[in-house]
Amino acid sequence: xxxxxxxxxxxxxxxxxxxxxxxxxxxxxxxxxxxxxxxxxxxxxxxxxxxxxxxxxxxxxxxxxxxxxxxxxxxxxxxxxxxxxxxxxxxxxxxxxxxxxxxxxxxxxxxxxxxxxxxxxxxxxxxxxxxxxxxxxxxxxxxxxxxxxxxxxxxxxxxxxxxxxxxxxxxxxxxxxxxxxxxxxxxxxxx
Numbered sequence: 001x002x003x004x005x006x007x008x009x010x011x012x013x014x015x016x017x018x019x020x021x022x023x024x025x026x027x028x029x030x031x032x033x034x035x036x037x038x039x040x041x042x043x044x045x046x047x048x049x050x051x052x053x054x055x056x057x058x059x060x061x062x063x064x065x066x067x068x069x070x071x072x073x074x075x076x077x078x079x080x081x082x083x084x085x086x087x088x089x090x091x092x093x094x095x096x097x098x099x100x101x102x103x104x105x106x107x108x109x110x111x112x113x114x115x116x117x118x119x120x121x122x123x124x125x126x127x128x129x130x131x132x133x134x135x136x137x138x139x140x141x142x143x144x145x146x147x148x149x150x151x152x153x154x155x156x157x158x159x160x161x162x163x164x165x166x167x168x169x170x171x172x173x174x175x176x177x178x179x180x181x182x183x184x185x186x187x188x189x190x191x
Contacts, residue, residue: 030091031060033111034067042071043079045129052128053104055095055136057114062088072127073134076114077157077165097135098142112136115157118143121164122152131169134160 036056040049049056049069057076058067070076073094079085080092092114100106103125117136120143127133135152137143143154155161 025062025088025090028062028090030113031065031067033058033093035108036069040069042075043068044075045071047071050105054126054128054133055097055100055106056128057092057094059092060090061086062090067093071129072131073114073119073136074127074132074165077134077160080114081162081165094136096138097146098137098139112138117157118154119157119160120147120150120152120154121160123147123150125150132164134165 036049036058038048038050041047042049042052043059049071052071055073057070057073059070059076059079060067068079070079076092076094080089093111094114094117095106096110096112096117097103097106098112099110114136117138118140120135120137122132123135123146125133125135135143135146137146140154146152147154
């Protein structure tokens with residue numbers, strides 16, 4: 001009994017410490033977004049970032065001045081939810097497609113903090129390396145206009161379904177976002 005009580009107290013203390021660490025990270029100042037260069041390399045594929053069209057993402061870790069780059073927004077979301085990836089992320093920025101006029105090469109300064117964006121899921125636009133994308137917008141009205149023209153549904157960062165991000169494109173023939181709102185597969189016509 002004493003051993004179980006001690007073990008329970010130890011587990012509770014660990015949860016409190018971990019919660020404190022997450023609060024400490026959340027309270028750290030967020031570095032400003034950077035612009036990719038010819039030497040920027042995508043975190044997962046180790047390819048040149050500028051070789052891929054479409055919206056990109058960047059994540060800053062505690063104590064690091066250079067971001068981790070992602071060739072697609074979907075990759076950055078995957079990074080944030082995969083258990084083996086670092087959890088000391090101070091900020092994630094995604095290209096703001098409400099400000100971008102060029103899908104292939106979003107303009108400098110077209111960034112929004114990932115948790116502040118609205119995401120179009122299931123549209124007919126593909127990610128930088130092909131496959132489905134989570135298309136980010138700083139403005140909900142712009143996101144709604146986009147899905148009216150290109151299909152899909154809108155969610156916030158924390159509501160992006162893991163299966164939309166982690167399932168292969170071949171295995172995802174639809175996505176149930178909520179009981180009332182499902183995404184039908186759209187043909188990939190634009191990149």
